[in-house]
Amino acid sequence: MIRTGLIGYGLGGMAFHAPLIDAVPELELAAIVTSRAALVHERYPQVQVVPDVATLLADPTIELVVVSTPNDTHFSLAKAALEAGKHVVVDKPFANTVAEAEALTALAEAQGKVLSVFHNRRWDSDFLTLRTLLDQGSLGDITLYEARWDRFRPGLRGNWHEDAGPGGGNLIDLGPHLIDQALALFGPPEWVTGDLIAQRQGSLVDDYFELTLHYGRMRAVLSSASIVPAPRPRFAVHGTLASFVKHGLDPQEAQLRAGMRADDRGSGVEEPAQHGVLIASDGTRRPVPSERGDYRRFYSGVAQAVAERRPPPVSPTDALGVLRIIELARQSAAERRSLPL
Template structure:
């Protein structure tokens, strides 16, 4: 990938000042996650937003020009980076259009609705010599960073059991595309993409997957519960999500031959963003001490492990560094493609009621 950003295509010169960013979509993903994080990165400038929510844009991002449709932003020669925070069904088509227009592209997770679409986007990004990255922000959850340290340090020895939950209490059906029977809808593609990306970040691709995916709420039209088993030989990764869980158990459980690590509670960065707080706040990403994880050692020892500071802002720092400095992207498109491969395998496993091998 070229180390310089471009205005209108691969042959143009680098821009003066921060990279100009066009954000497509101003729903939950666009308004709560992407816009605030872009605004906090000094080497990025939120220049335009495509959404009909013009009044919300005016209040939250007065520096950005509001457009009625994504096409105007994609065609704008002054836009360097296009961020796609629209419904999952539109990710691939919008990313393709932006890449063809010579833009660097950030896609909210999941990257697409199929491996085939992901492969086409990766090939096009290489051909256009443009950055293509995916917003797998939960790699920067404080609890995930902490458990990764526990594993990497050898404190758990050889890991035999990894279990991650994303349980919520939402018995009522919310209106919106995520609850409609469309490609990429449902909790598997929503929360499952997060949990699968974390597991692949830690352990790589599994040998096989066995998945149970279902709809528990009476009025539900899409899956709202899943239980995935990723087979890594002697080790198993259990990934689970439920939508009617009033009192969740541990979020993470990791067991090895030298000890176990247990952590409860959810990383607080999403809640902070929803409340209007920003990564520039002095206490950003800090966990409550009563929710710190506990490390149980095989010799009987036990200690509290302080949660690392969560850092969602690292993603857009990485985007700017990848484009302007030639550094590795914060999330490679290839790693996001592997998430799609596991999602497809899990969906197939659930429908066919069998274990599915990964290539």
């Protein structure tokens, strides 16, 4: 078993990383850096709570370090872990800038260590279902891909996501998920068009964005807004044979936050009422049962990368591609023009 240390026990550490690590047999959740020892020991009484990052990195038995902290700390903590000779998983975003991400990639290569980024939404139930439909050619040639992540949060919450700077805002928060999924399906686009704005009263960062990725005659539109009482479809993908329309989010986050184990037989299983619909060109509609989502597959891939020297489930190169599009989208929005990748 690969002894694993987790830095951070906020939402990301508590609802995603800790339960997923705990559910993968090849990994041992050995230590967590947090001030919330009581919360840790409610669920993981055997896990050591350590007072600071330096103590964790000095432990020679810890092979893998997971960084689940505010965005502005991702680079410095991942760098310190790599320099300490650890394999590293970084929560999304990989870093705040392309330059930081390139530095981490080079350091991991020099150290001979695995470096991966937690783009877990590749293992969402709806995305896996869509990918199968595309592989089967059920939609024909794709002309328009729309992926949206809407919320109704009209008031500010006062957390670090809303702080001014490169680590704050909706684009760097939800954008990596939407962009990574699009790149996984279609590869890098030719052009990028970005539209960013702060719509909520008093907001210092973007809380709405819409990106258009240009692929020849096909367009991929990625969008998120914070004042949407009636969310738009999560996916609306249109081709020459049919459209696939899907509302609602993968259930895993809600299940994990409610305390369900990631290896429970119901984990990642979506209710039939949430399944998407395939609409043929003649108007015929049929429901498409959602595949089971499974974020454990990310950490199983990390374990194989560490133990067997396999490629990580999300490569630093892939995560770099996401950040390049984020930076280009910001520039596009500022200059009000489309930019080549």
